[in-house]
Amino acid sequence: MVLSMSEVSIAHSGEVIRHASKLLSDYFQKNIQFTKITQLSEPGRRNLILRLESERQIDEIPATFILKKTEIEKERLTDETEHEQLSRFAHDWAGLQFLTHIGGEHAPKFYVGSIEHKFIIIEDLGISHPSLVGPLTRKYSADNLKQAESALIAYVQRLGKMHADTAGKLDLYNFIVKEIYPSIDRIHAFSDSEISKMTKLIKSLTGHYSNELDNEICDVKNYIETNNEFTVFLHGDICPDNVFYNENNMRFIDFEYGDFGNAFIDAAYLRMFMPSCWCSKRFPSYIISKMESIYRDELKKKIVSASDDLIYEKQLTYACAYWMLRGLQVLDEVNLLEREWIGSSGPVDADSAWEPKTNASRPRILSRLEAFISLAKTTGHLPHLTIAFIALLERLKILWPETSGMSLYPAFQNVV
DSSP states (O other): OEEOHHHHHHHHTHHHHHHHHHHHHHHHTSOOOEEEEEEOSOTTOSEEEEEEEESOOOTTSOSEEEEEEEOOOOSSOOSSOHHHHHHHHHHHHHHHHHHHHHOSSOSOOEEEEETTTTEEEEEOOOSSOOOSHHHHHBOOOHHHHHHHHHHHHHHHHHHHHHHHHHTTOHHHHHHHHHHHOTTOOOOSOOOHHHHHHHHHHHHHHHOOOOHHHHHHHHHHHHHHHOOSTTEEEEOSOOOGGGEEEETTEEEEOOOTTOEEEETHHHHTTTTTTSTTOSSOOBOOHHHHHHHHHHHHHHHTTTOGGGGOHHHHHHHHHHHHHHHHHHHHHHHHHTTTTTSOOBOOOOOOOTTBOOOGGGOBSHHHHHHHHHHHHHHHHHHOOOHHHHHHHHHHHHHHHHHOTTOOOOOBOGGGTTOO
């Protein structure tokens, strides 16, 4: 959708565009005006995305920018409060500004933002949006398998580098957040009410309850909330479509759930089969081992304890427990015990083998339970939670007799 300036003024407020022009002009110390504005987002989405083309093409000034505006919904019902929507906006802004400040090309460059109009202006990475979705969802072939592995290597290397580069920089991030939205919600934590609901759900489904089990669940909560040398900046929603990947250029986008927390909340994504994502399938075990090793090599360049097997294994086990407990919330929220829920699927390439009708939720729960149980048995951590999850897995298999685990991503489907 290409809009003239008058159409933008009607549809998106000329005041927003004028303010964007002023902020960029102040940033570059040169007059920036826009000759063309293209709406990239679909109508009705929670974020308005515009490509702004400037009339000047001086070397130090990009020809195009991306404006991302959070549409605060007040008049119609949404799943979020206004405070939650503002928190998402603030996390996105703070994450991009923080990563731009420290350098390293982990994300698009942040230029300016407007608290008043709820928008940020960032680097334009290009007209198309190549991501991990393409390589992972193409039909298996030797060449597609190779490309999928290469893409995942770039993904885990970038993740490891971002975590290593941001370790020890919590104060800087907090300073940026405070300037944007001081009452921001912090993301990677469990409330006491959430812990209580999880404990009751485990008990009702499995009959398991003990002080030891309760203590282990609280240990996971404390692990998530405790600052230590593994406290880094997290993307928090590090999904296949939330990256820009083009010829080994890997950068992360969409930081609405970005915040500081334990590195392994992000690092467990492959082992937990992309837990917050629509594009979620299984990886072969050798891929998980290989990618976690590559990630770890990057992490231990800055975090010495990442070289210690015992410490590393505990971090990974607790992170997987975190995602499994988050999965129990989904089990409850969408009434998955009573009915299957097919999640929505995002855009895919023309040569994708992704099948939206197979994007079911029950297989995710089963496969992630199996993944956590296998890891916890190996590491020996959280034994009471492991026993409870074994019982939960057995119970769900009885309740869902026609449900099997997740299938592999298409690119790996013929891999043993």
